[in-house]
Amino acid sequence: MTGSHGVPLLEVENLTTRYPVRRGLTDRATRQPRLWVRAVDGVSFTLARGEMLALVGESGCGKTTTAQTILGMVAPASGTVRLNGTDIAGLPERQMRPLRRQLQMIYQDPYESLDPRFRVETTVGEPMLVHGIGGSQAERRELIVAALERAGLSPAEAFLARYPHELSGGQRQRVAIAASLVLGPDLLLADEPVSMLDVSVRAGVLTLLDRLRRDGRMGILMITHDLSTAAHFADRIAVMYLGRIVEHGPARQVVRHPQHPYTKALLSVVPARDPRVRSAPQLLTGETPNPVDVPTGCRFHPRCPIAVERCSALDPALRVVSSASHEVACLLA
Amino acid sequence: MSLLEVSDLHVWFDVPQGHEVHPVQGVSFALDPGDRFGLVGESGCGKTTTILAMMGLLPPNASVSGEVRVDGQNILAGGEDSARGYRWKDIAMVFQGAMNALNPVKTVGWQIAEPMAFHGIAQGAAARRRAGELLEMVGIPAAGAERYPHEFSGGMRQRASIAMALACQPRILLADEPTTALDVMVQAQILDLLTRLSHELGLALVLVTHDLPVVAQTCGRAAVMYAGEIAECGPMETLFHQPRHPYTRLLFAATPDLYGAGEVVSIGGAPPRLDEPVTGCPFRPRCDVVLDRCAEEHPALRLVGPGHEAACHHAERAGAS
Amino acid sequence: MTLPIQDPALAAEGLGVPPRRHGFLRSVLRERKAAVIGLAIIVFFILLSVIAPYISPYSATAQTCPVYAPPSSRHWLGCDDGGIDMLSELMQGGRISLVVGFAATFVAMVIGGGVGILSGYFGRWIDTGLMRVTDYLLVIPDLVFAVVIADLWGPSLFHVIIVIGILEWTSTARIIRAQVMSLKERAYVKRAQAIGSSPARVITRHILPQVGPLLMANTVLTIALVIYLETALAFLGLEDPTVTTWGTILEHAFERTAISSGAWWAIVPDGFVIAIVIVGCFLLGQAIEDALNPRLKVAHLSVRRWRIRPLAGRGPGAI
Numbered sequence: 001m002t003g004s005h006g007v008p009l010l011e012v013e014n015l016t017t018r019y020p021v022r023r024g025l026t027d028r029a030t031r032q033p034r035l036w037v038r039a040v041d042g043v044s045f046t047l048a049r050g051e052m053l054a055l056v057g058e059s060g061c062g063k064t065t066t067a068q069t070i071l072g073m074v075a076p077a078s079g080t081v082r083l084n085g086t087d088i089a090g091l092p093e094r095q096m097r098p099l100r101r102q103l104q105m106i107y108q109d110p111y112e113s114l115d116p117r118f119r120v121e122t123t124v125g126e127p128m129l130v131h132g133i134g135g136s137q138a139e140r141r142e143l144i145v146a147a148l149e150r151a152g153l154s155p156a157e158a159f160l161a162r163y164p165h166e167l168s169g170g171q172r173q174r175v176a177i178a179a180s181l182v183l184g185p186d187l188l189l190a191d192e193p194v195s196m197l198d199v200s201v202r203a204g205v206l207t208l209l210d211r212l213r214r215d216g217r218m219g220i221l222m223i224t225h226d227l228s229t230a231a232h233f234a235d236r237i238a239v240m241y242l243g244r245i246v247e248h249g250p251a252r253q254v255v256r257h258p259q260h261p262y263t264k265a266l267l268s269v270v271p272a273r274d275p276r277v278r279s280a281p282q283l284l285t286g287e288t289p290n291p292v293d294v295p296t297g298c299r300f301h302p303r304c305p306i307a308v309e310r311c312s313a314l315d316p317a318l319r320v321v322s323s324a325s326h327e328v329a330c331l332l333a
Numbered sequence: 334m335s336l337l338e339v340s341d342l343h344v345w346f347d348v349p350q351g352h353e354v355h356p357v358q359g360v361s362f363a364l365d366p367g368d369r370f371g372l373v374g375e376s377g378c379g380k381t382t383t384i385l386a387m388m389g390l391l392p393p394n395a396s397v398s399g400e401v402r403v404d405g406q407n408i409l410a411g412g413e414d415s416a417r418g419y420r421w422k423d424i425a426m427v428f429q430g431a432m433n434a435l436n437p438v439k440t441v442g443w444q445i446a447e448p449m450a451f452h453g454i455a456q457g458a459a460a461r462r463r464a465g466e467l468l469e470m471v472g473i474p475a476a477g478a479e480r481y482p483h484e485f486s487g488g489m490r491q492r493a494s495i496a497m498a499l500a501c502q503p504r505i506l507l508a509d510e511p512t513t514a515l516d517v518m519v520q521a522q523i524l525d526l527l528t529r530l531s532h533e534l535g536l537a538l539v540l541v542t543h544d545l546p547v548v549a550q551t552c553g554r555a556a557v558m559y560a561g562e563i564a565e566c567g568p569m570e571t572l573f574h575q576p577r578h579p580y581t582r583l584l585f586a587a588t589p590d591l592y593g594a595g596e597v598v599s600i601g602g603a604p605p606r607l608d609e610p611v612t613g614c615p616f617r618p619r620c621d622v623v624l625d626r627c628a629e630e631h632p633a634l635r636l637v638g639p640g641h642e643a644a645c646h647h648a649e650r651a652g653a654s
Numbered sequence: 655m656t657l658p659i660q661d662p663a664l665a666a667e668g669l670g671v672p673p674r675r676h677g678f679l680r681s682v683l684r685e686r687k688a689a690v691i692g693l694a695i696i697v698f699f700i701l702l703s704v705i706a707p708y709i710s711p712y713s714a715t716a717q718t719c720p721v722y723a724p725p726s727s728r729h730w731l732g733c734d735d736g737g738i739d740m741l742s743e744l745m746q747g748g749r750i751s752l753v754v755g756f757a758a759t760f761v762a763m764v765i766g767g768g769v770g771i772l773s774g775y776f777g778r779w780i781d782t783g784l785m786r787v788t789d790y791l792l793v794i795p796d797l798v799f800a801v802v803i804a805d806l807w808g809p810s811l812f813h814v815i816i817v818i819g820i821l822e823w824t825s826t827a828r829i830i831r832a833q834v835m836s837l838k839e840r841a842y843v844k845r846a847q848a849i850g851s852s853p854a855r856v857i858t859r860h861i862l863p864q865v866g867p868l869l870m871a872n873t874v875l876t877i878a879l880v881i882y883l884e885t886a887l888a889f890l891g892l893e894d895p896t897v898t899t900w901g902t903i904l905e906h907a908f909e910r911t912a913i914s915s916g917a918w919w920a921i922v923p924d925g926f927v928i929a930i931v932i933v934g935c936f937l938l939g940q941a942i943e944d945a946l947n948p949r950l951k952v953a954h955l956s957v958r959r960w961r962i963r964p965l966a967g968r969g970p971g972a973i
Contacts, residue, residue, distance in 0.1 A: 096850075
């Protein structure tokens, strides 16, 4: 799926990010092999303008690290991240800085992502000052007001002088979104944007994101552990497990016709809100293993209910099943 | 006579500068052994304060009125002194973020055995053995008693917290957001455990959470709280299929479903401040079926169906069955 | 402007509203009597020092009374070994002592704050390098080092300021570093970095204002320490004896047999005044530190318990 210029907005190819496990003096002295936390272990996907992709998985699957790597806050070990055609993976900060206008991030905690000492006007205006946009203070103010209105805070003038502690969680998150919009980014990374908000305000923020990508032709990469939210708002879902994407396809498709045993299990344990719907939860044994100790072969095989012998030897790659855009990494799919 | 009866529970907090906050405003419900009851609501609705009050675990600036009767005895009658006798022996609690509240310098087994010794149930080797049994009951091998909390994963620590709560064989278990910080797979395992325990041990379980689907699948009955009061209370199926309070209906509508195609709504506005008395219905500013009466008269919790109550003028108008 | 109270228990404990920059000191003063007393003491002595030349009854250098004259209606605190009025001398001495105190503290805070921030923010080899230097200086016993330096360079007020400044920044650096390291992880700092702010901008706009109160508390506490150190150095004869400070006053008294002469007025008022100022600094500094750490509240250890109220008297509910 390509944008109007023929180049996809975001192209991630074989991205690998790992952290060294710190070794103590005795380990070093006895020459123990260095261990790595393989947080992201070969992730590839594309994102087009106007599209929302949900990166879904449990804790430790690498979804947040993927976002951090794309944002350039963490250097990848290998792989490419192409934003509007330019490879930004591992770019030194000096070269990255001007490119930061094109991609912004929304953080999970609305109570922490705004500086408590800054008024709303200052927070939203800060990115402009950093990048030298908006010549005069009056011009900047106009842009700030426009961004706040776009983020659903109306009338914007009433919010300019407020401090974060005077706002509710939902309002703070909208301020954070406005502060991201003010630079006119093409790509928005949203890390669990609503998980810390009350249920009654979540839909408002998610609908806002939905509207932004449709009207603004932005691309949104949403990180979430909530499959229901992903199913409702995202175009496509990519399910991650231990640093890899194990299933990837249109949201409806993945949720109604999951192909990977992990996806199936995950979907089966999501509680339904209708008490009459008695789901048959497929409880996997144990918990997700440590990304330091990735199993050989298919990384899911120790917990997989349908694993066969060759699953412990062969590491499956993503291949297409059913429709053209639905891929699964499973030998038995 | 029910095992647990909460009657007209009120809690106030004294706040600096002479003000008062009223986070729990007349909560009542009853449980029998083996019941699983959900206390649902968003942040600030008073659900956590309610169960803290039931345990008598309130800070010094709190005052309480109402009754919490266990087997007919009001455990709050004598303040802290009377509550202490029931705490952990008859009624126990799993706290929010319990997995992070384990003492890092004591083994898990020691922490489970501690309340046993304190309440004179078991000592020394007997206590240790029983700690092992409790761990097995919650799905951790008994050998785990020798381990320290940091050696356990989040889910296992939560199980250990549950084992700790069961140390003195309580008949009532209060669980405050027991699965909120856990992955969905682990959440399912913990909820399955709680359900199993309530069946096998006849535990009356009060599950406090903001997560409606969790309550829908785990509990038989629930109460939806708003602004310190119960807005609606009844069997789970009734709450979903025939909600009588607009907040209940909107709350379900605001929760996305995996396979549902309907629009997910949000509820505009915010809950009222709890330091000022509210005239009329507290939900009025955000309600979509407001009547004139709602501005003046505070709706009382009334029966609108078998075992089903709602505090809404609109619900009464629509007529009880 | 109404404040949304998310958690009434938190609101009840005053944790709902974070301190604002300008109101912080004011809120500390409003809540803690100790802070007010401490600040009052410090301000009193500063004012006294400023107006000293205008109100001191006699000269602080020329002889105006017999040697070791006891307190009288003309000389309220008597006279010292040189026949100089004690009260005037104390006032004059205060000026120098306080100047030294503030100047040396300023040097220490600039170095300490700077090192702490750079170390905490940049981490890795900058942190390692700076912290090793800090460790090295931290371990050197203050007084001994000061004695050696004063001996080598000769007794002078300026040297004393420099020496104290060099020694006293280390603990501040560590405290500031710790706070900066935790601040660095907060979402709004990460956001500022993700926007593309330069390190200088992130530090000045986001980190420094948060570190300010802690630095303030540290500064006040360091002043106390510095005044003590200055007194000690003077007492050991390492300060220029021609300059009048509270420390040299003590030193002269001891050197020139004030005790055997029974001239307590040459020693006690001076010591008392030093102690009072140090206590004042401690009261204010500790109060600020306590205010920065709301978790120090020990509610669960309080003797008070939650109370029972008579039944609220709302109509009987549906149950």
